[in-house]
Amino acid sequence: MLKRLILWLFAFILSVILIISIYTGITYWRASSGLPEWNGTLTAEGLDGPVEIIRAEHGIPYIEATTERDLYFAQGFVHAQDRFWQMDLTRRTSQGRLSEWLGSITLSADRSARWFDWSDHAERSWEAIPENEKMLLEAYAAGVNHWLEGPLYRRPPEMKILHVHPEPWQPQDAFLITYQIFLQVAGGGPELIRATISGAEADSAIYDFLDSSDQPIRPIIEEPDASQILQATMPVKERSFSNSWTLSGEHTASGLPLMANDPQLAQTLPGTWQLQHHQVGDRTAAGGTMPGLPGIVVGHNGSISWGATTASIDLGDLALLEVHPDDPDRYRRSPDAPWESFIQRVDTIRVRFGADQVDTIRATPSGRIRPQRPGVTPFTSRTDVVEEFRGVPFDQLGGFPLTPLRIMHAKTVEEGITASEALTFPAMNISLADTAGSIGYVTAARIPQRPERHARFVDVVPIDDNQWSYLPFEQNPRIINPGSGRIVTANQRIIGDNYPHYLSDSWALPWRTLRIHEVLDQHETHSIDTFRKMQQDALSPVARDLVPLLLNTETENAADAALVDTLQAWDYRFRLDTAAPTIFLTWTEMLSRRLIADELANLPSSWRDRRYLSLIRALNGERPDWCDDQSTETVETCAELVRSALTDTRQALEEAFGNDPEDWAWGTTHRMKLPHLGFAGLPFLDNLFSREVAMPGGPESLFLNAVSLQEAPHFPRAAYNSGYQGIYDLSNLKGSLFMTGGGSSGHFKSPYYNNLTEMWVRGERIKLNPEQRKSTYTLVLEPVPGTR
Template sequence: MRILVRIILFFGGLVAALMLIGAGFWLWAFWGTKPDTSGQVRVAGLSGDVTIVRDEHGVPHIFGETEADVFFGLGYAHAQDRFFQMDMMRRYVQGRLSEALGERTVRVDARNRIRGYPNVAAAAVANMDAETLAAAEAYTAGVNARLARGTPSPEYRVMMFNPSTWMFRPEEWRLVDTASVVVYMADSLAAGEDSEMSRRRLEEILMPDQLAEFLPEYPDWAPTMLQAEDYAERAATPADNGLPANEVQPDVDEGSNAWVLSGEHTASGAPLLANDPHLSLSAPGIWYFAHLALPDGHVVGATVAGAPLVVLGRNDVSAWGFTNTGFDVIDLQVFERGELEIAERTEMIPVRGGDPVELTIRQSPIGPLLDPDYFAIDAYGDVDVVLQSTALDMSNDVAGVAYRIMKSRSWEQFVEAGRGYTAPMQNMHYAHIDGTTGYTTAGLVPLRDGNGRWTGYIPYDELPRVRNPVSGRVASGNNRIAPDNYAHPTPGEYAIFRAVRINEQLDLTARHDLDSYETLQMDVLSAQAARLIPAIAASEPQTVEGQRARDLLADWDGSMPVYSNEALIYALWYRAFARALYGDELGEDFPRFIGRREGLVDNVLVGGETRWCDDVTTPAAENCAVTVGVALDAAMATGIAQFGPDIDNWSWGSAHAAVFDHPVFTGMPLLDGMFTVRQPVGGDGSTVNVAVYPMRGDSFDVFHGPSLRAIYDMSDLDASRFMHAPGQSGHPWSGHYRDLAPMWAAGENFEMRTDWTPENAPEGSNTLVLRPGN
């Protein structure tokens, strides 16, 4: 009996010891890496005290006597809250992820080394002017001051459990790392590479007339961002280069919104500007809000951890918001073997836990040759395929442009600040307290000859631009930008229905205010669905469930809030209709090309291109009423299998959640729940409050949505409203890791005011003082 008791006590003690060790590890890994947000810290590299006051939402308000000290403070705060994210971004661009994460990222590293991103980042450092360089150097010193105090993120300690990532430690920050973050943004927003490959394959599957319908041009009934009246005095006939003047495709649901109204359309009599850029959702998110109290004025808005720049925001006199232009700025150029002069070099990709991978990179005068081992270019045959991209231009001065925009004090300075910008090509909406509103673009837009070869770029002073438009409005939902009387071709990919809805809602109110802007940013009524409802109402489903779905949608207005069961039925139908509509034509390639296909679907069900409704695999000639009904029957069968037979209890939010993925730990047992953030949301890829889910598969998880929302009030800039998600901090044990996600989903917001000092900071703030010294 004593032996048994001793055994029990032994194993009980062993279990207790293991539990204590485990608890100690988690405390060491997580609690030990939480940022210190209050107190005083001595750091090297400062000329005077820097005060970082984090408000109740974790937003740092940074005060210092010199500009360099303020940027140092921003670097310190970024490293406190977001260093692992910064590390992953720089490694992605530099082709060094596999050093940290092992062989699973070798393909990513190889592709970015072949593209030449590390060289672009190095060139970006060399291109910095003196002021931008000084800001970047001070910022870098601030990052490294935090690193000198120990591990800044729990990921480094958690990854010690994995033998392949053992001893993975943070490295010091360098200027080229800041430049890499800028290149990362260009990579995420540049358009053209995937579309080129997809079109090549579609040309093999579809007849030319089918391809023209499958990839239709932007509809003439949909709005352009700029109006012909604003180009009347400078109207020109687009140059004949053998290409369609507006070879555009309405196939984009991933984008951004922005609109600006002049004072004649606002309640205050001063301009209002709204911006909500749509990006891939992640934990932490791409943006980090900050207020920089610089000696020559305040700058407030969204920074990207890794760079000392307020990319989207406002200063004391103006505000700016960006959306992606959608211009085609990437081509895959095809050459016969031997036609180009090629230089080769060999690089080694270090792989943690494995052998290094040797990579041969072939470079032509216009861009890198794509290696079929890493790029899906088999459809091009036995030729050299060259990637030509504005994102690879070595004159990249995007960091300097962002710095000069922050400092601009007038429309003229704002426009001039963009000179030297390369990529990503952006729509830039502008408002000033003097009443000026405007729109400009910055970046390189290729000019092409009849063979698609690049002959140069649209001159900067001839890019789409307008100051104080006649209508008093510039509204962007990633729709087509230029009117027909613009002098240059602008091929690209543009969305349709968000811009339609934005303009409709702006028309409904004579005098807009912050609240009406906020309501529009959160709008979840699909203008696309509203146009398709008559076709659904006229359909011929064969099952009882399909008929009930038809009847429910026939009385629906197209609104997609989280509580709607009609929204879920519609989403199930839209996915099933894609297969019924073009799955027969595409065959085994259908999974690759399934998408929202807004233009195609609208042209078929509203515009009368009904031949697509016929199932070419059957002898009968199906009409659209039959095909829409077949999709309703299939959708309801799928929905009942997934969500149960009680349709009244279905809700869009139960199936449709925004998922903020962690770059490493999402999907891993135990860690997923700690690092991944999920939040039910309404809307879909066509709504103003966009929420893009994959068309392929069974999941409706949202992977792309509003990365931030901002509304800038020129009558009182401190009353401007902001929100992003999931939170300011990248540390999962911080109260600011996921606190903003429910607020973001509900349409709430907060102010980032500049009318207080560290001495009278709002209640709930935490103050950290950095002091010079070792």
């Protein structure tokens, strides 16, 4: 009997394994099929004329149309054909509908999106735009849906695996795409950081360690003598940032402007960007597009070029509202004000494989009430208050999708600045140059106007209040043809003390800005080749400042001394063939663990990650008290911590890679993961859809590689990279250079899924020039006969 039971159990287990294997094999086979068809002829209702979609040798689309409406119809078709999974995932993320597909693991993300109520915001933004721009967004959506409903439709492999189907694309979905860009790049002010620290009951010393400090910088709009000023600098790059530099013709070999731009977002698969070339009649444009949005987001239009970096402006505030002691649904704005009722919205999230979740979201005319434990806020011991958050998106309608449409028609820097007024949020630094020789800059956003104290600190209303107004766009910082002949934006302070309005207390680290100026100063005149070398510059200014402080120590033994010798001979460049970057970053992380851990309390370890400026301030004598471990009676010195951390470093490297330093080369220890959008981190699927690459560049290098140190001495993750690179030569815009990571296709089996990554890493570039392309595929969209 027992033997039969064992045999039956064995047969059952074997059957289950067999069924799972068959199901997995079939699913993989189905997911692997359905590569897009890029050749042929297709009819489409509503076109004004034929449209050619030509794919060059790297899979990059060139779209040639007779009208602007046809161009965006074809662009919608192309984006859907190549990246519909990415588009639909991003749309659902903004709608707060991921749990309909993925279950309860995405409930937190859905709740956040529902709190912002992006879907309603998109509808209101859509209703407010001019009819001519509605027509273009409708054309783009019609192109997406023509692919979804037509003979070339192929269900994306991710949807096959999840057993889900797409929904039609709506014109207002373009706004939903841009909200995710806003969330990637928008940073809060220091009050949010202080709130998190207080809520974790961390040591008070951590405030100084994690908060802003004054650092010298050259602002975007420079002082008349190009001198440095102080800026409130955050100790780590928390959000996606970017580089851009523009020179007037007096500093270039051609005599006309040059511009370089690399927006720095996380490099995923598929990536944020798709390179495209557009032509409508004799008008051309080329650059980076974002699937889900019509137009060229950064690039050139044959007359001007434009680049974008994050402006780091504080676009959100917190204030505390007093809640009625007997009725939590009412509040007041001052002790003598009447009690008012919260605006309440009941929201239901559908959850796959689970019960629906019902949330109540409270708001006031001034903002939203942040979810929190009843009666608990880190800003005060009072239990009768709630946190009211006000952000620009709660007041302003979306304008991001309109900006590329308007800037496409600009022929001068002045017209480009005017077109940038459409961008309400996120706040961006827009640099421009035109073929007539002008260069310019504008801060593009609706900038809140409020007392500085309200922006910097949190208190109970009315001591602190969220009652704002907004600056007229004409008062946003801007400059045309500066006397220096250069414009450098790297998320630094925008303008000096002569500007009367508060912008931010959270500017980015100064190293990239100062490095750009340093390299620009090395040549009297620049060319597209010198700009290209600058974009691939792998020298880390962080290492250049921090390594000498680390080396100012006595070693315990010869093995530790060998590591010091390696760093002493290093030129601070993060090349793939040297062990120095691995030693430096591992030493930095080991020191950080010893120096900061005792102050972190309940804060996540990620708050310790990449705090290079804080380490420098501790080691250069500015804050040596940070080196003392508060959990012991002994007073530790920085020298002791550095020495112990070096030994920790050597032991960690030997345990992970062996005793031979040649096996510690950066190209070995840093295999950067390019995570898949949606499946990263999931068993089996992650390996199937994600990729990895040996990545040069390091902390704050111009070829940015914002590596996470938390898994040292392994470095598989980077927060941000120079994922799009453009160099625009205003003397010959056809000769402009472009590159992205990833590839044009979002299908994991396509040869164009990740074909650009190795080229990107090697520093190669592509010209988007129809006269020099090698056409590989051609798809023609024809009007339905008799409908023109």
